[in-house]
Amino acid sequence: MPRKLPGVLVATSDLPSLFICDSGEAITVTAAAGDEKGPPTCKLAGYTGGLMRPRGWGQNVVIDLATLRLTGQVIPLLRDHDTQRIVGHSTAVTNDGRKVDVLGTVSGVGGDAHEVKETSRQGFPWQSSVGVDLTEAKTTFIAEGQKLSANGRNFKGPFHFVQHGLLRETSFVVFGGDPKTSATVKAVAQPQGRDEMNFDKWLQALGFDVATLTDDQKKTLKASFDQEQAAAETALPGRKKKGEKTPTSVKAKRQDDDEDEDEDDDEQAHPTSRHRRRGVQASADDDDALTAQRKTLAADVNRVAGIRELCAQFENPTFKVQNATVLLEAHAIEQGWDLAKTELECRRESRPAAPAAHGKSKDDGISLQAMEGAIILTAGGQIDQVLRSRGDVQAPTWMTRPVNDENRQRVMEASHRFSDMTMMDVARECARMDGTLKAFGRKDILEAAFSGSTLTKIFTSSINARVLARFEQIGDSTMGWCGEAEHADFKVNDVIGLKRGAQGMKKLPRGGTAGDATFEDKGEGYRVHRYAEKYEIDEQDMIDDRMDLFKSIPDDISEQAARLRPDLVYAILLSNPAMADGTAIFHTNRGNVGTSKALDETNLKAAFGTFRTRTENGVTLDLQPTHLVTAADLEFTADGLINSVETRGSSGAGPTKNTLAKKVREVLSDGRIDNGVTDPNSGATVAGNATAWFIFCDRQPVVEVAYLRGTGRAPRIRRYTLDKGKYGIGWDCSMDVGAKGIRSTGYKATN
Numbered sequence: 001m002p003r004k005l006p007g008v009l010v011a012t013s014d015l016p017s018l019f020i021c022d023s024g025e026a027i028t029v030t031a032a033a034g035d036e037k038g039p040p041t042c043k044l045a046g047y048t049g050g051l052m053r054p055r056g057w058g059q060n061v062v063i064d065l066a067t068l069r070l071t072g073q074v075i076p077l078l079r080d081h082d083t084q085r086i087v088g089h090s091t092a093v094t095n096d097g098r099k100v101d102v103l104g105t106v107s108g109v110g111g112d113a114h115e116v117k118e119t120s121r122q123g124f125p126w127q128s129s130v131g132v133d134l135t136e137a138k139t140t141f142i143a144e145g146q147k148l149s150a151n152g153r154n155f156k157g158p159f160h161f162v163q164h165g166l167l168r169e170t171s172f173v174v175f176g177g178d179p180k181t182s183a184t185v186k187a188v189a190q191p192q193g194r195d196e197m198n199f200d201k202w203l204q205a206l207g208f209d210v211a212t213l214t215d216d217q218k219k220t221l222k223a224s225f226d227q228e229q230a231a232a233e234t235a236l237p238g239r240k241k242k243g244e245k246t247p248t249s250v251k252a253k254r255q256d257d258d259e260d261e262d263e264d265d266d267e268q269a270h271p272t273s274r275h276r277r278r279g280v281q282a283s284a285d286d287d288d289a290l291t292a293q294r295k296t297l298a299a300d301v302n303r304v305a306g307i308r309e310l311c312a313q314f315e316n317p318t319f320k321v322q323n324a325t326v327l328l329e330a331h332a333i334e335q336g337w338d339l340a341k342t343e344l345e346c347r348r349e350s351r352p353a354a355p356a357a358h359g360k361s362k363d364d365g366i367s368l369q370a371m372e373g374a375i376i377l378t379a380g381g382q383i384d385q386v387l388r389s390r391g392d393v394q395a396p397t398w399m400t401r402p403v404n405d406e407n408r409q410r411v412m413e414a415s416h417r418f419s420d421m422t423m424m425d426v427a428r429e430c431a432r433m434d435g436t437l438k439a440f441g442r443k444d445i446l447e448a449a450f451s452g453s454t455l456t457k458i459f460t461s462s463i464n465a466r467v468l469a470r471f472e473q474i475g476d477s478t479m480g481w482c483g484e485a486e487h488a489d490f491k492v493n494d495v496i497g498l499k500r501g502a503q504g505m506k507k508l509p510r511g512g513t514a515g516d517a518t519f520e521d522k523g524e525g526y527r528v529h530r531y532a533e534k535y536e537i538d539e540q541d542m543i544d545d546r547m548d549l550f551k552s553i554p555d556d557i558s559e560q561a562a563r564l565r566p567d568l569v570y571a572i573l574l575s576n577p578a579m580a581d582g583t584a585i586f587h588t589n590r591g592n593v594g595t596s597k598a599l600d601e602t603n604l605k606a607a608f609g610t611f612r613t614r615t616e617n618g619v620t621l622d623l624q625p626t627h628l629v630t631a632a633d634l635e636f637t638a639d640g641l642i643n644s645v646e647t648r649g650s651s652g653a654g655p656t657k658n659t660l661a662k663k664v665r666e667v668l669s670d671g672r673i674d675n676g677v678t679d680p681n682s683g684a685t686v687a688g689n690a691t692a693w694f695i696f697c698d699r700q701p702v703v704e705v706a707y708l709r710g711t712g713r714a715p716r717i718r719r720y721t722l723d724k725g726k727y728g729i730g731w732d733c734s735m736d737v738g739a740k741g742i743r744s745t746g747y748k749a750t751n
Contacts, residue, residue: 049151149326373415
């Protein structure tokens with residue numbers, strides 16, 4: 001059956017899958033305007049776009065706001081990133097490419113929400129922190145001395161650059177990442193004044209969505225609003241200028257105006273019409289200036305949106321500015337480029353360049369993505385599969401898109417066109433892309449290629465693609481009937497069971513108190529171990545054009561990682577070790593073992609009866625058989641017993657219905673039961689038995705398999721560069737896994 005890969009891996013380094021960045025920015029909490037009983041609102045500055053030092057990373061981190069994804073406008077507001085400590089929810093999340101702001105409501109009803117409200121009332125300085133999921137993110141390490149521009153800033157390595165992260169939540173914290181910042185918190189009612197109300201309605205009348213405007217846009221619009229208001233107020237009859245005394249007749253007129261205040265409130269929804277109804281007309285020059293300002297602002301909003309859409313279509317290309325690599329999107333927005341210039345530069349940066357080995361023109365050139373595809377094809381792989389990144393194994397971006405995607409079609413066509421490239425051809429083209437190619441001797445080409453980053457990226461992407469495709473195809477007969485867990489570390493973890501009596505839950509009299517559940521005195525302890533191997537491609541492999549390594553290396557990584565779990569599980573079943581109580585998992589004292597029991601209809605029915613009537617501490621366990629697992633030699637026998645519609649006795653008399661049909665959910669077999677297996681944990685060889693068969697209930701698994709938390713229950717791949725006079729690239733593959741027999745609820749039989 002296909003292997004399930006629920007987790008994620010990052011190929012660049014050993015990083016946590018959930019990234020918490022403390023912004024240290026202020027949080028403002030304000031009671032609902034006009035309704036002191038309503039839930040308070042809050043404003044959080046989630047991330048300011050700068051360097052951070054998150055826990056567990058070891059280096060500074062920059063999140064690329066241009067590619068940061070949102071789950072939506074409504075995300076959880078938590079305490080200290082704990083999903084059990086709900087404070088409220090957001091009502092709007094804005095990302096202007098330089099910072100992330102969150103507007104929200106303290107809608108929680110628990111103790112943490114109450115604490116935030118009450119401490120805010122006393123002026124406690126809450127700060128904010130955001131949680132970014134890196135499951136499908138791309139993480140690049142920027143080495144020391146290298147420069148990169150993002151989020152409207154310039155950065156210098158070393159640091160991790162995170163792209164395509166997913167904003168999952170924002171939290172109230174005591175200390176943020178920046179100790180110099182402070183929070184202004186107000187939990188008392190602050191009704192909006194007439195200016196604020198007028199300004200909001202003025203924006204709505206112009207067709208703007210207040211929640212989606214950035215602070216800079218609001219500032220510009222507020223200036224326009226104030227200018228219009230000032231012009232209107234100056235033109236009103238009887239309005240005095242600054243420093244001018246108010247005549248008595250004007251005071252009387254103003255008193256009459258105050259009596260019309262209700263009418264003014266109705267007119268606030270359409271501020272410009274108010275002046276016309278009162279016979280007030282701002283000057284033509286002021287109107288023209290305001291109209292032009294609004295049009296300019298609207299055009300700039302549309303320009304920024306268009307630039308972001310264009311750059312996304314071209315996979316967010318980078319751009320060289322004074323020897324620094326910056327995101328083209330950020331540079332285009334900052335420099336005021338129009339859409340035509342942005343599209344032109346996107347096409348230039350995405351245009352494939354000609355490989356020297358083929359003498360192609362620029363129009364027939366090759367891109368980095370095409371070289372990845374060409375290597376996969378040369379190694380016998382397929383490029384028409386849709387892949388998804390799993391764990392540390394990151395799929396090439398273009399291979400995660402639908403096959404009929406226009407950009408992917410172009411890459412696939414180019415990949416076939418250049419699939420006859422040699423490894424030296426690839427090295428030469430990568431050195432040219434990196435700008436490190438100075439001479440054309442083989443040693444010069446290899447030295448230049450391995451000193452850059454493109455060759456390493458292409459080789460690693462090609463291996464990742466093959467590992468992803470291969471790992472999912474490898475079957476695992478232990479899936480479904482083994483328990484699974486995740487351990488936080490490599491220390492021994494105990495599995496403690498409940499000790500049940502014959503009665504179980506007892507009737508509780510009125511006013512009585514429930515009794516305590518009793519845990520077993522002894523638990524089954526085990527831990528996760530790390531299993532690893534490394535692979536290298538060096539200078540000799542490049543010169544010998546060992547393209548076959550891009551098939552054999554990922555295939556071996558997939559095979560070795562995939563076989564660890566079943567090797568561990570079947571080593572336990574075949575060796576039948578003693579449990580914490582000193583008795584083997586399968587033992588006559590437990591009533592869960594049968595000898596001289598060939599797999600046939602009579603013995604299988606008897607085994608099902610034994611299985612269903614198992615007891616523990618006087619309690620019937622009510623085990624339902626879900627899996628029949630046999631040696632490979634018994635595969636067809638087992639299939640016939642469970643999946644046949646009818647049975648025929650030798651006399652042909654009696655009922656013909658197969659009463660064993662569908663009594664288990666799945667019939668599985670494995671050659672390790674026949675041949676034996678080498679235990680990865682101890683290195684010892686455990687003998688097999690070709691007549692052995694087992695019955696399991698997935699609700700009470702006999703064996704539990706554990707993985708290290710955060711590894712995605714999948715292999716982890718990290719790349720490195722050869723040194724000490726050698727040119728080449730290496731990859732170490734590791735798998736963090738452990739297994740243990742934790743219950744005796746199965747049944748084993750042999751003949």
